[in-house]
Amino acid sequence: MADYHEMWESLGMDVKAHDQLCAVLPTAFGDTYLSQENRPENMAYYDFVVSEIHGVRPAELIEHQKAGGKVLGTFCLYVPDEIVFAAGGIATGLCGGSQFWVPDGEKVLPKNTCPLIKASVGARVGRTCPFFRIADMYVGETTCDGKKKAWEVLAEDVPVHVMDMPQMKRPQDVQKWIGEIGIFRDVVEKFTGNKVTKENLQAAIVLLNEKRRALARVFACRKADPVPLSGKDALLMMQIAFYDDPGRCAEMANKLADELEQRIRDGHGVFAKGTKRILVTGTPMAIPNWKLHHLIETSGAVVVCEECCTGTRYFENLVAEDCQTIEEQFSALAKRYMKNNCACFTPNQGRIDDILRLAKEYKADGVIDVNLKFCTLYDMEGRDVERALKKEGIPVLGLETDYTDTDAEQLRTRIGAFVEMLG
Amino acid sequence: MPEEEKDYYVLFHNHTEGLELYQYVRSRGISVKISPTPRVASVCCGMSLLVGADAIAEVRQCIEASQAAYDRIVALPRQIDPHRDKFC
Numbered sequence: 001m002a003d004y005h006e007m008w009e010s011l012g013m014d015v016k017a018h019d020q021l022c023a024v025l026p027t028a029f030g031d032t033y034l035s036q037e038n039r040p041e042n043m044a045y046y047d048f049v050v051s052e053i054h055g056v057r058p059a060e061l062i063e064h065q066k067a068g069g070k071v072l073g074t075f076c077l078y079v080p081d082e083i084v085f086a087a088g089g090i091a092t093g094l095c096g097g098s099q100f101w102v103p104d105g106e107k108v109l110p111k112n113t114c115p116l117i118k119a120s121v122g123a124r125v126g127r128t129c130p131f132f133r134i135a136d137m138y139v140g141e142t143t144c145d146g147k148k149k150a151w152e153v154l155a156e157d158v159p160v161h162v163m164d165m166p167q168m169k170r171p172q173d174v175q176k177w178i179g180e181i182g183i184f185r186d187v188v189e190k191f192t193g194n195k196v197t198k199e200n201l202q203a204a205i206v207l208l209n210e211k212r213r214a215l216a217r218v219f220a221c222r223k224a225d226p227v228p229l230s231g232k233d234a235l236l237m238m239q240i241a242f243y244d245d246p247g248r249c250a251e252m253a254n255k256l257a258d259e260l261e262q263r264i265r266d267g268h269g270v271f272a273k274g275t276k277r278i279l280v281t282g283t284p285m286a287i288p289n290w291k292l293h294h295l296i297e298t299s300g301a302v303v304v305c306e307e308c309c310t311g312t313r314y315f316e317n318l319v320a321e322d323c324q325t326i327e328e329q330f331s332a333l334a335k336r337y338m339k340n341n342c343a344c345f346t347p348n349q350g351r352i353d354d355i356l357r358l359a360k361e362y363k364a365d366g367v368i369d370v371n372l373k374f375c376t377l378y379d380m381e382g383r384d385v386e387r388a389l390k391k392e393g394i395p396v397l398g399l400e401t402d403y404t405d406t407d408a409e410q411l412r413t414r415i416g417a418f419v420e421m422l423g
Numbered sequence: 424m425p426e427e428e429k430d431y432y433v434l435f436h437n438h439t440e441g442l443e444l445y446q447y448v449r450s451r452g453i454s455v456k457i458s459p460t461p462r463v464a465s466v467c468c469g470m471s472l473l474v475g476a477d478a479i480a481e482v483r484q485c486i487e488a489s490q491a492a493y494d495r496i497v498a499l500p501r502q503i504d505p506h507r508d509k510f511c
């Protein structure tokens with residue numbers, strides 16, 4: 001039996017507290033994932049990753065560090081991983097998706113902070129996640145207010161570099177982002193001891209574009225009816241994409257896509273043809289937050305797409321691969337990342353356009369707009385989202401939730417009624 | 424415990440053993456799933472193979488035929504309940 005206790009102890013983790021998470025994860029994963037029938041064979045890889053979640057990948061990262069490499073932890077889609085990989089580092093997503101970490105976060109943050117922030121900070125200060133222990137440096141950004149202040153708390157315990165995000169999308173904002181990426185490059189070069197060159201940046205751009213293309217292939221398969229992959233499984237693939245090795249992530253997603261494309265040719269689905277199709281939009285769902293998808297998919301509907309940071313935003317738009325100079329590469333990076341449509345921007349019409357486009361592309365019967373409790377940005381933007389969808393005659397349900405189990409029954413009732421209303 | 428309400432978990436010393444048996448069993452078309460090891464089966468975490476009561480005899484044959492390395496097999500009342508609504 002795998003025993004990672006020695007590794008966890010050497011990382012300075014609170015192994016006893018962490019053990020409580022190890023105790024509940026198998027049950028939650030079994031109930032949510034292994035209860036599904038007829039899953040693609042290639043989901044076995046993702047089941048394996050979760051089964052060894054705090055063992056295999058952390059051990060790889062530690063090996064990288066032993067060989068002199070650095071690991072940088074990130075929390076947002078705007079941070080360009082390309083810079084880190086070009087400098088021979090590894091970027092790994094650090095967002096916390098478990099209620100388990102929230103109480104530790106609440107010791108240092110106000111209770112009325114979004115659970116994503118509380119869980120992420122709690123995982124660090126409670127010393128209960130190996131990834132949060134391993135990362136040599138955290139990379140923050142000035143997106144929402146909660147995160148901005150959270151970096152200050154985290155910086156007391158770990159080196160943090162904060163990227164100053166523009167809040168608008170005018171040409172001068174893209175210019176500003178180019179400058180910020182340049183500053184980030186300087187920090188990463190100093191931290192890793194490696195120069196970012198046109199060649200290694202080109203290699204990193206191609207590497208991460210390949211990953212995006214592979215994830216996009218899987219998503220494209222979800223447009224079929226019957227749908228060959230559950231929303232839960234697609235979400236799991238996305239969540240793991242944030243911290244897996246990017247080359248392996250692309251390889252595994254491509255294998256899954258091969259299988260799904262064959263399923264489509266065979267007319268083979270995981271849900272019956274005609275099952276009501278839901279587009280989920282809103283706040284990100286960091287691992288192991290599987291709650292909403294599970295409730296939807298055990299209420300007679302299937303999630304066919306996510307317009308969020310753990311969905312299409314992660315892979316849509318590629319970085320131009322035909323740049324001639326490093327300046328052009330930086331500009332291409334800034335342009336690609338600034339195409340993300342997060343609610344921290346004003347105005348954010350791009351997100352509304354994306355939701356309408358994706359609802360059509362994925363033939364959604366309805367949209368569920370979910371926001372994590374205390375996320376003012378997405379909550380406020382919900383009004384525009386609802387209005388635009390109603391105008392197009394697309395049914396929409398707005399939900400607010402957190403990581404606890406307490407509202408599951410109530411959410412199931414509301415989702416059930418919404419699905420029934422879809423006819 | 425009636426056989427149809429039981430599930431079996433094959434536990435391993437490490438994931439290399441687990442993946443080897445998984446490949447072997449799947450290449451013979453037998454239905455098994457990779458699962459995190461339930462706490463009631465072992466205090467150590469990591470992967471195990473979840474085998475339904477209808478497939479356990481075949482999996483035992485595979486272990487025998489391939490001389491696969493493993494730790495032990497644990498029979499448990501069905502652990503999975505999609506309506507428990509306990510998330511983590």
Ligand code: SF4
Nearest residue numbers: 075076077143309342
């Ligand atoms: S929702 Fe906005 S702030 Fe959060 S990860 Fe996505 S882009 Fe970053």
Ligand code: SF4
Nearest residue numbers: 114116144146283375
């Ligand atoms: S969900 Fe909202 S409040 Fe939470 S980190 Fe993202 S933008 Fe900030």
